[in-house]
Amino acid sequence: xxxxxxxxxxxxxxxxxxxxxxxxxxxxxxxxxxxxxxxxxxxxxxxxxxxxxxxxxxxxxxxxxxxxxxxxxxxxxxxxxxxxxxxxxxxxxxxx
Numbered sequence: 001x002x003x004x005x006x007x008x009x010x011x012x013x014x015x016x017x018x019x020x021x022x023x024x025x026x027x028x029x030x031x032x033x034x035x036x037x038x039x040x041x042x043x044x045x046x047x048x049x050x051x052x053x054x055x056x057x058x059x060x061x062x063x064x065x066x067x068x069x070x071x072x073x074x075x076x077x078x079x080x081x082x083x084x085x086x087x088x089x090x091x092x093x094x095x096x
Contacts, residue, residue: 001013001046003056004059007057008055008056008057009056009057009058009059009089010046010053010056010057010058010059011058011059011060011061012037012040012041012058012059012060012061013060013061013062013063014030014033014034014037014060014061014062014063014076015063016030016062016063016064016068016072017063017064017065017068017095018065019064019065019068019069019072020065020067020068020069021069022069022071022072027071027075030072030075030076031075031079034060034062034075034076034079034090035079035082037060038060038079038082038083038086038088038090041058041060041083041086041088042086042087042088046058057087057088057089058087058088058089059088059089059090059091060079060083060088060089060090060091061090061091061093062076062090062091062092062093063093063095064076064092064093064094064095065094065095065096066094066096068094073092076090076092077092
């Protein structure tokens with residue numbers, strides 16, 4: 001987790017910038033991680049544990065390489081709507 005005080009958000013970052021291939025187990029693990037991030041951010045548990053986060057928005061950021069497998073981008077995109085419906089933002093950030 002990191003704070004972006006300029007934008008008044010905290011970020012939960014999925015570091016997947018070194019992923020160049022995905023097996024079914026990797027896809028399942030990514031889905032679980034993103035689901036967990038959405039769940040914990042939407043539940044308010046983080047704000048309860050860290051009162052300085054109260055009033056801040058949450059961004060779930062998925063860091064990917066330019067050559068990331070399509071499955072990684074597709075799975076991250078699938079969670080954009082779920083995040084949004086929970087008042088969160090999910091972004092895919094290309095890291096070189």
